[in-house]
Amino acid sequence: MERESMEYDVVIVGAGPSGLSAAIRLKQLCAEQGKELSVCVVEKGSEVGAHILSGAVLEPRALNELIPDWREKGAPLNTPAAEDRFMFLTETKGFRLPTPPQMNNHGNYIVSLGNVCRWLGEQAEAAGVEIYAGFAVAEILYDEKGAVYGVATGDMGIGKDGEKTANYTPGVELHAKITLFAEGCRGSLSKGLFQKYDLRKGVDPQTYGIGIKELWEVDPAKHRPGLIWHSVGWPMDTSTYGGSFLYHLEGNLMAVGFVIGLDYQNPYLSPFDEFQRFKLHPEVKPFFEGARRISYGARALNEGGLQSIPKLTFPGGALIGDAAGFLNVPKIKGTHTAMKSGMLAAEAAFDALTQEDAGNGIELAAYPEKVRASWVWEELRGVRNIRPSFHYGLWAGLAYSAIDTYLFRGKAPWTFHHHADHTQLKKAAECTPIAYPKPDGKITFDKLSSVFISNTNHEENQPAHLTLRNESVPIEVNLALYDAPEQRYCPAGVYEIVREDDGSNPRLQINAQNCVHCKTCDIKDPTQNINWVVPEGGGGPNYPNM
Numbered sequence: 001m002e003r004e005s006m007e008y009d010v011v012i013v014g015a016g017p018s019g020l021s022a023a024i025r026l027k028q029l030c031a032e033q034g035k036e037l038s039v040c041v042v043e044k045g046s047e048v049g050a051h052i053l054s055g056a057v058l059e060p061r062a063l064n065e066l067i068p069d070w071r072e073k074g075a076p077l078n079t080p081a082a083e084d085r086f087m088f089l090t091e092t093k094g095f096r097l098p099t100p101p102q103m104n105n106h107g108n109y110i111v112s113l114g115n116v117c118r119w120l121g122e123q124a125e126a127a128g129v130e131i132y133a134g135f136a137v138a139e140i141l142y143d144e145k146g147a148v149y150g151v152a153t154g155d156m157g158i159g160k161d162g163e164k165t166a167n168y169t170p171g172v173e174l175h176a177k178i179t180l181f182a183e184g185c186r187g188s189l190s191k192g193l194f195q196k197y198d199l200r201k202g203v204d205p206q207t208y209g210i211g212i213k214e215l216w217e218v219d220p221a222k223h224r225p226g227l228i229w230h231s232v233g234w235p236m237d238t239s240t241y242g243g244s245f246l247y248h249l250e251g252n253l254m255a256v257g258f259v260i261g262l263d264y265q266n267p268y269l270s271p272f273d274e275f276q277r278f279k280l281h282p283e284v285k286p287f288f289e290g291a292r293r294i295s296y297g298a299r300a301l302n303e304g305g306l307q308s309i310p311k312l313t314f315p316g317g318a319l320i321g322d323a324a325g326f327l328n329v330p331k332i333k334g335t336h337t338a339m340k341s342g343m344l345a346a347e348a349a350f351d352a353l354t355q356e357d358a359g360n361g362i363e364l365a366a367y368p369e370k371v372r373a374s375w376v377w378e379e380l381r382g383v384r385n386i387r388p389s390f391h392y393g394l395w396a397g398l399a400y401s402a403i404d405t406y407l408f409r410g411k412a413p414w415t416f417h418h419h420a421d422h423t424q425l426k427k428a429a430e431c432t433p434i435a436y437p438k439p440d441g442k443i444t445f446d447k448l449s450s451v452f453i454s455n456t457n458h459e460e461n462q463p464a465h466l467t468l469r470n471e472s473v474p475i476e477v478n479l480a481l482y483d484a485p486e487q488r489y490c491p492a493g494v495y496e497i498v499r500e501d502d503g504s505n506p507r508l509q510i511n512a513q514n515c516v517h518c519k520t521c522d523i524k525d526p527t528q529n530i531n532w533v534v535p536e537g538g539g540g541p542n543y544p545n546m
Contacts, residue, residue: 018321019182082226382410
């Protein structure tokens with residue numbers, strides 16, 4: 001069976017904030033200038049928003065620019081920020097610190113980013129954008145000159161053995177003059193683009209955090225709509241970057257989560273279990289008394305900032321949003337910068353495609369110029385040194401951040417640099433195991449019951465999407481040297497070391513069915529032996545209200 005093909009002017013991979021903003025902006029420009037461009041968005045989640053996970057406090061700057069009448073159009077920004085609290089936790093106490101100016105949320109909104117994306121999807125479709133959800137893009141199409149001319153979705157109905165089943169359907173080729181990659185953090189296609197076009201030449205490695213989040217329905221008497229609560233300190237040691245968030249939304253809902261920098265050193269650390277024990281802190285636990293957990297999820301996020309932004313363009317396409325890494329770490333926000341990058345790419349693409357000689361293989365040279373001239377670049381430049389200052393420890397990071405913010409005002413004449421996260425793990429023999437409390441099933445939970453409420457599902461009879469470059473490395477390197485850290489850094493119980501009854505013959509078992517698509521394994525594996533590729537479209541988590 002041959003693959004069908006469809007022709008578009010612009011194909012966008014990923015229906016997150018940047019991809020949908022780019023699609024909407026393209027159609028706005030068409031309407032304003034009387035032009036016609038065909039725009040398609042393809043999304044691997046079962047629906048728009050299914051794979052979106054964020055805290056999230058939304059700064060509406062980009063949304064105000066893109067859709068000024070968003071209130072009248074019913075955008076789900078229902079809970080204005082009311083109060084900021086920034087806490088330092090010891091094991092038994094909490095101390096309120098001054099709120100850093102970057103974390104002042106006056107004028108912002110606590111949202112479900114998944115629901116914001118669902119609404120943006122509706123706006124895009126109303127403008128004439130075609131959106132195909134449930135289709136995973138598995139391949140980039142290159143022409144004979146090496147330029148991108150579109151993408152292909154993965155074949156459906158391939159069995160675990162790699163053979164076609166009775167349900168086999170070939171993927172579809174989506175041809176485009178310009179393809180925008182909006183895959184989010186650590187996109188599987190973006191990784192290939194970095195290599196093919198050497199897009200990371202001359203820039204720092206991207207660095208990451210893992211964010212783990214739960215949604216709770218809390219006792220109305222304890223609900224504080226608009227409360228934005230962050231903490232640093234316990235349960236992290238002073239050499240490990242991390243912190244919590246507690247956001248009170250409408251409807252007695254509370255989003256709670258923990259972010260840990262993936263440059264952590266102790267292979268015994270489990271981000272999932274650190275988050276669970278955080279909830280037992282005396283300052284935090286009262287929020288959960290009489291409350292009910294209703295959803296769970298996890299996702300990696302970019303922390304490299306300005307130093308780690310790659311070359312954004314290549315023949316036939318560009319990177320937008322978190323595929324490139326526009327997150328403002330001190331602000332703990334990236335939606336507004338992702339949206340703006342998508343809008344700027346759309347403007348550059350519109351100008352290029354409406355030229356008389358517009359053909360294939362266009363390189364959008366105007367897009368990075370627009371980014372550098374925008375408030376996105378100014379914002380990221382001003383905070384570029386804050387996250388890397390924490391490489392020297394919590395106290396050094398807090399002290400430098402204050403000096404950088406108040407004395408240098410983000411204009412220090414130097415720039416700190418990053419190391420790749422997978423190089424930072426120490427050997428198990430150099431570290432102390434961490435004893436985590438057993439889950440109580442009321443406030444703290446295990447991984448499998450958590451994955452259950454993420455509504456994660458994958459077609460069982462399909463090739464594993466968590467692939468190993470070398471089958472021997474998990475035992476001969478990871479287990480031997482690091483005590484198999486993939487058992488702990490995965491927040492979904494995907495990786496298990498199983499043995500015979502007498503403890504002999506250890507082997508790595510991969511429970512791909514559990515995968516919540518966070519990409520942590522692809523980032524943190526010490527030898528970069530794990531390669532995350534897309535499963536069948538529609539697989540993975542189905543996040544409601546996350």
